[in-house]
Amino acid sequence: MPVSVHLVVAIVVLITGGLLTRLNLEWRPLPQPFRQSFTTRMDVIDSSFSAERCAYLHNRLLQRAIPNEATAVVERNLIARLVELSTGVARFSNPDSSPLNRFFSFLDPTSLSNSRYTSLTPDIHQPVPEAFWSDTFGHEPGVILLYGQNNADSPLDGGLFLDLHTYKVVWHWSPGPFPASDKFSREFLSRAPRPRFMNVAPGISAFSPETLYEIYPLEPDDSLRRTFSIEDLEENWFMINRRAGLYTDPDSVDWGDVRLIANSGLPTGSQFDGRCPLGPSRSPRLLEVLHHWASLVEDGTWKVDTDGVVTGNGWLDGPGQKLLTRPTVRTTKPAVLDNNLNGTDDPNHVGFLLLDPSIKRDAAAACEAIGESLISRSQIKAHTADFVSSLSYVAYAGRAQPPHLYHISDGAVAVDAHENLIFPPIPSRSIKLPVLCTQSSQKGQPGDAVATTSNQVTITSTGNTYIGYRNQKSFRFLGIPYADNPERFVHSVPYSKTKQTLNATAYAPQCPQYGAGAESCLFLNVQTPYLPKQGSKKGLRPVFFWIHGGGFVTGSAADAGTDGGNLASREDIVVVQIQYRLNTLGFLAIPGTDVTGNYGIADQINALQWVIKNIASFGGDPNQITIGGDSAGAGSVRALLGSPPANGKFQGAIAMSNLGGGVTLGLDSTYSTTYSSYLTVSESYNLAGQNIFLAAGCNQTALSEQIACLKNVPASIVSGLSSMARYVVQDGTYVNTQQLDVVNRNGSTAHVPAMFGVAHDDGSSIGATYPATPVASEVEGIQAALGISASYAQSVIDSGLFPLYDTGNITLDSFNVSARVATDSGFRCVDQATMFAAAQSGAFAASYYYEMDRAIGGYDPNLLGGAPETPGYPDGNPNLPYFRFHSGATAPFIFGNVSPIRDSNDLKAAQLNSGYFAQFVKTGQPNPSERYLTVRKYEETLHAVRQTGQWKQIKDENGPVRLLDYPSVSSGFVDVPQCAFLNYSLSYYVDGGL
Structure with missing residues (x-):
């Protein structure tokens, strides 16, 4: 040897x-x-x-x-x-x-x-x-x-x-x-x-x-x-x-x-x-x-x-970069914190860094090498509950081996069989025990902590070095390039540079959108609770690969609501957020040319490939990746489920508020339709192509000259045009079918566990428009809000399926009806039909469906406002009726980033729902074990899980589905008669619907 x-x-x-x-x-x-x-x-x-x-x-x-x-x-x-x-x-x-x-x-x-x-x-x-x-x-x-x-x-x-x-x-x-x-x-x-x-x-x-x-x-x-x-x-x-x-x-x-x-x-x-x-x-x-x-x-x-080896040739010379001069210890470094997701309570908790076993006399040096010190008995005793739960989980998860003793500055610590902290003597000076180091980075909320020389961390992967930093809850690597900077209207290729030292301590620019951003934007972020010893494949965590929403025209990976630090910390998984090209720069497709569209979808697949190749160095398991997204991110998930180049690159899928449907009430299509029913290249071009050229000033006669012209128009102008491309198209490479095939199990659709769901009032943000002036009748209000004829508006009323709740404000009341119709026709019905068909055919390995009944913030183009303020609820009372908006309103409850916390159930719902989703990322099913919740002292979540019971797979027309709040409720499919009225019955896909 x-x-x-x-x-x-x-x-x-x-x-x-x-x-x-x-x-x-x-x-x-x-x-x-x-x-x-x-x-x-x-x-x-x-x-x-x-x-x-x-x-x-x-x-x-x-x-x-x-x-x-x-x-x-x-x-x-x-x-x-x-x-x-x-x-x-x-x-x-x-x-x-x-x-x-x-x-x-x-x-x-x-x-x-x-x-x-x-x-x-x-x-x-x-x-x-x-x-x-x-x-x-x-x-x-x-x-x-x-x-x-x-x-x-x-x-x-x-x-x-x-x-x-x-x-x-x-x-x-x-x-x-x-x-x-x-x-x-x-x-x-x-x-x-x-x-x-x-x-x-x-x-x-x-x-x-x-x-x-x-x-x-x-x-x-x-x-x-x-x-x-x-x-x-x-x-x-x-x-x-x-x-x-x-x-x-x-x-x-x-x-x-x-x-x-x-x-x-x-x-x-x-x-x-x-x-x-x-x-x-x-x-x-x-x-x-x-x-x-x-x-x-x-x-x-x-x-x-005196600081070490430095270069005389300026390899690291660069503006504004102060890189780590402390030795980087090649040892496993889990960051452990008893994280209850209440950001205002963070200062009352203490975490620690857990290093690989060593003998006692090397333990202090190991902590010093990462800018920390051995944690002391007094620090542990001052936060007994934190350490009991955290060390119990370390043992439960197999992160440390028996006898589950840990080096501290003044001896050793362990948790006994009665869940008491004990401080036994070290059996032998030569025994190797895991090392508990202090975690001096106490800022844990997105945007609070910044990189300094004392909290920087460095890892290497596939020939490159990445410099990130740690905060109270996770190791953070921001703005990592996953693809070479592509030419305009050319598919991206994986990042090819090696021997690079990449400063991953700040978010990268967003992709061009409405005049802002930069074309060099194909970056991703990683938040991880664990950095393994270099080259180690042990203890790798499941990966949640998040695709932002924004209608394929806006959005970035720097959204505080979907920051992965809290989710990574509380649930011990790795979270990745990606950026991809948007609007015309990401989705323009022109028939008969090499401008074939779907550049944003191809970017997402390249990001997946980067994760597969590199994520083990960041503590993630490349064989346990779950893709997820909301709104257009959910549309991306749906597209990737049926994309041949993406097949085999992920092991689970979560689609939050995917859009679709809309062909109802006399409408040939709505804004929602193209997210689930894909246009041909020609159809896409007919909707936007020439309008884009004309708006950009590319008025040449020959199409090739127009394309050449558009390639030279500044990205800020192209992304700010009133006309833009935003459609996933049938390009023959990344998307081959008009619809995701959930009726057959033939390999064309990724056979992985899938979870789809909607927000209770998605349609109040997209699909229903609040009338600009007060209306005189319910028919007038529905007609104006949905953009349909008076006869179809009357048919909605006559169906008796969408009752009016009279508040004395007919404009608001008719909009409320319209928002329900829009939620059904543009979100709920298509997604329920998708999961029902997949459950019947076995297209997915397992099918789960939910509806989110608690939300905060979100997309509010109608300026409706959130939960109403009442005495004792200065940030809104979620116990009263309010619109649960689309896009961003529900994600904070999944990522554990709810702020402000309006009442105790906001926090409990975040704890419960993040647990459901993280368990799906870990195992392909959303039910955390009671043993796990007990060990981690997640008592409120344990109570809710016991109260509601198992969240089961969809079996038949009765579901079940899960209505998410605190506590959650098991239910059948929602608005089934209403969906049938709108021509999107539960068996829509089973019956051959397009």
Whole structure:
């Protein structure tokens, strides 16, 4: 098994071609008391030295030298990490793959077998034995392994460590016995997991000398395990040249007698090329590597100051960017907070950061490396309820292993069987326990916290580095590019740049809309409760992929109502919000040309692809993605469910207030129709195409000239025109059918669990227009609000299905009737029919439907206002009748961002409904387990779940559906007779409706 050996180098002496060349690496010394222990020298002897040079070396190192066999002797502690600076570790870095004022974190030998492929540094990887030995490419014992970026300019960039072979008796890996039979190496590795470590400086550990002595006991009868002092080398040169390794004087425990014996001509291992653990392409020699590293310091590529390694070549020079100078600890970092979703109560709660297990003396350094400290017993006792629930959940979720003890500043903490905090003694100084660090970022609401040098966090993924920050509730990465900046009216392609350091601490510009925004807008945001150790696939959280609404003409990923921080924190999932091209720039389609439309839909699929490729580095599971959206975002979800390029890229779907229908009461279509019934390219162009050209001033005769003209019109003008394209079209690639097929289970529709639902009064925002002047009768009011004839308005009244509630204001009362009709005809009926048909056919793996009966804010073009203000309810009384608007009114109850909280049930509804939706993201069904709610102390939610019972899948014409409020109510489908009257019966799709 490869064991990482990190060389603390003060002076490198190279003897080449008979000349002694001294390369001075001027590193700042360690602080006392470690300075003496780490004064280190490496002597590298090349095989081409002359007889005179041999004589020179006689008194210093060897009595004899064998041609073509060189020897490297490294003095002092050679298990320490790489070059040491004043207060931390300066690790050798590939300057092309990582910012040079950030630090690498190497693994100790005890952790190398934890996963199949472990990342040591950005793009520098350590294969574990199974991967390594399955294809060794002629690897020899004692080879010094160098791992570098596969597209690096030099094969010499990377990390240096010694490979000592292991054997089947120690680990049983699937390829079978390993080729090495070196007992020295076998015994070293068999003992390596046991030694104690001592803290050397923040972020690094080293074996204690006593442990080294235990690892290398002298066994005179075993020549392959003999240990040496420097004076012994002349008598044991044969072994040095045959067996590179770590040796010590058995009569001394002084670190100065611990040595690495290695041949400077040994290969450093082949360069990793992404296809196998060790690619066969290039294998620079150890001497070359040392030359290269030394030259990087000499030529100013690397410089050292009190803050660490900094660059002399300006790689990070940029306006207004102050990047992290603290070491980035490569450890799992869940942010844990007992989040009740009441933002005004946040200051009364304390969270913590949970780090990977370590021994006690390393725990404080681990916290310090991320700008925090070990949490104290007094802090825990001051917030007992928070810590009982949070630590109970950590254990319940398997985030920590028995005995569920945690390091704190003054001992350990645990939760006993009676849910009491206890502070037992640590069983052993060598035991590794999870570490509880303070969480000093106490601002948790969207927009409250900003990135600072103390709260920045850095991760790497697929060749790029992302700098985000943490607040009280989550790790936040904002404005991440997921696609290259596309040409206008050209489909986007995935983001292709590598070796980039991306500042993800601020929202990106919105896509052009009504004269504002920027065409370079294909960005996404990530809020996550968990950052895994680099390369780790353990503990990845489900992902909620959110697509904003806005009628395909407006919107962005920076909406505070759909910020994912609260949802990620309370429900332990990862939330992603994306932006996509809008209006004419995102949806113009022109028949007979290469302007085929659906650019915004293609952008969404590219964002999905980015998430699949990268989200594991942010703590998300790429195999557990649920797409969701409201309004046009819900329309996007509906389109993606039937889009061939999107098929297989997600595992669940949530559509909130999807539009459709509208062909009723004498109307050929309404605004809602095209969101669920897709136009052809020609139909779309006939509605808006030439009007767009004319409004933009592109009056050329030839269509090709008009297109060329429109491509050059500023985006601010195109997006602000009164005429614009906003239609998903049947382009033959992204959308192939007029309707989503929910009648057949034939693979054309994604076979995933799906949840659709509407707001109680969606139609009060879209579909019904409040009359500009008072009306004299109900017929007049309905006719004006719905834009229908008087006879059809009368038919609504005569049906008896939409009764008038008389408040004395006939204009308001008739609008109320019209809003119900508009909600049914443009939202409710189509969505209920969709889910009923899917439940009957099995088109979806599971079908759920809801109606949201509590809302706040939202789209109010009719200026109706929200819940009325009454004494005691300055922000509105939700217990009185009010319109539950479309678009944004219900999302805060799903994302946990309700503000202001009008009454206690607002908060309880947010807790309950976010739990339903998050559980659907986690498992494809919306029912959280009572055990989960009990462990998390979500008592109000537990009460409501028990009161209402299970939210079941749709089975037949009776549903069931869930009416969401606090508590929720199980019901049958809503307004079934009304929908039949409007020609959108429950069996509309089953009966072949279009």
